[in-house]
Amino acid sequence: KAGVTQTPRYLIKTRGQQVTLSCSPISGHRSVSWYQQTPGQGLQFLFEYFSETQRNKGNFPGRFSGRQFSNSRSEMNVSTLELGDSALYLCASSLEGYGIPDTQYFGPGTRLTVL
Amino acid sequence: AQSVTQLDSHVSVSEGTPVLLRCNYSSSYSPSLFWYVQHPNKGLQLLLKYTSAATLVKGINGFEAEFKKSETSFHLTKPSAHMSDAAEYFCVVAAIKAAGNKLTFGGGTRVLVKP
Numbered sequence: 001k002a003g004v005t006q007t008p009r010y011l012i013k014t015r016g017q018q019v020t021l022s023c024s025p026i027s028g029h030r031s032v033s034w035y036q037q038t039p040g041q042g043l044q045f046l047f048e049y050f051s052e053t054q055r056n057k058g059n060f061p062g063r064f065s066g067r068q069f070s071n072s073r074s075e076m077n078v079s080t081l082e083l084g085d086s087a088l089y090l091c092a093s094s095l096e097g098y099g100i101p102d103t104q105y106f107g108p109g110t111r112l113t114v115l
Numbered sequence: 116a117q118s119v120t121q122l123d124s125h126v127s128v129s130e131g132t133p134v135l136l137r138c139n140y141s142s143s144y145s146p147s148l149f150w151y152v153q154h155p156n157k158g159l160q161l162l163l164k165y166t167s168a169a170t171l172v173k174g175i176n177g178f179e180a181e182f183k184k185s186e187t188s189f190h191l192t193k194p195s196a197h198m199s200d201a202a203e204y205f206c207v208v209a210a211i212k213a214a215g216n217k218l219t220f221g222g223g224t225r226v227l228v229k230p
Contacts, residue, residue, distance in 0.1 A: 004158075033217070043205065043220035056210075056217050090158060092218075101147040101166070101209035104218060106159040 001027055004093050004107035012113045018079040021110045025072050025093030031055075032074040033104060034066060037088040046089075049074055050096075078112075086114045117142040117208045121221035128196045129229045136191040136224045138206030147209040148189045149218070150180055154202045162204075165189065176200070201228045 005024045013019050025032050033056075034046040045058040049068035066076040072093075078085055088109045094102035122137040140146055147166045151159040163174025170182045176199075180191045189206060206221040 035218075035220075042222050043218075045217050045219070048217060058217075092159075103149070103161055103164055105161070106151075108158040 004091055004105055006089075006091050006107040006110050008110060009108065010111045010113075012115065013081050014115050015081055015083060017081050018077060019081060019112060020075055020077050021089055021091075021112070023074045023076075023091030023093075023107060025074070025091075026105055028095065029093035029105075030072055030096055031094045031102065032068055032072060033092045033094075034074070034076050035090045035092065036060075037090060037109070038086070043090070046076065081114045083114050085112065087112060117146065117210065117219050119206050119208050119219055119221035121204075121206050121224050123224050124222065125225050125227065127227040127229065130198055131195050134191075134193040134196045134200065134226065136204050136206075136226070138189045138191065138221060139187050140189060140206070140208050141187065142208055148180075148182065149207040149209065150174065150178070150189075150191050151205045151207060152202050153205065153223075159205065162191070196226075196228050198228050198230065201226055 007022045031050045033048040035043050037043045048056040052068045063079045068074045088111050090109045091107045092104035094104045118141045120139045149164050150162040153159050162178050163172045165172045165182045173179045178193050203223045203225045205223050207218045210217040
């Protein structure tokens with residue numbers, strides 16, 4: 001079974017631009033979560049989508065948004081990019097998210113550099 | 116609320132010697148705990164998972180972890196380090212199910228393996 005895939009793997013943008021990152025979960029997985037990884041802040045939870053609905057949200061400004069499609073694929077968007085948005089963005093998928101917390105399987109990440 | 120503290124930001128071991136990575140957690144509820152490993156420029160790979168079954172959990176590549184409720188600890192060990200174990204390791208606690216899928220990460224422990 002194919003793992004979580006993320007596109008693009010690398011991205012360079014300038015301040016003020018916007019960016020869209022894409023994540024395809026493992027086949028059959030319905031929950032998709034996004035995380036930001038930076039040297040200073042470590043790994044931080046952005047949001048989670050399940051059945052096309054945002055179910056959980058971390059402490060990030062409204063410039064960070066996401067959505068999930070009916071096939072469970074997810075996108076996240078960052079508008080009005082700032083230098084501090086430079087990070088590795090990781091997507092994770094899990095089966096459903098009921099009962100005992102599901103194992104989340106991570107993609108390779110998208111490395112975003114903001115100049 | 117929940118949190119995770121990894122007590123060592125860096126650990127250096129010689130190949131063939133034991134590895135100990137320390138993790139303390141805080142959770143309002145009976146937690147689900149995970150250890151993930153991240154090799155350079157890669158995503159996160161699950162090593163092992165604790166979900167209130169056996170307190171000693173065996174994972175991949177010879178790693179194991181012991182859940183100690185009285186000490187609120189979940190330390191990761193391996194009897195004999197291999198060069199390929201050089202990576203960053205994250206201790207993770209999962210939110211209760213009502214909150215959906217949300218992982219809280221420790222700050223990470225970077226492992227250096229000397230030949």
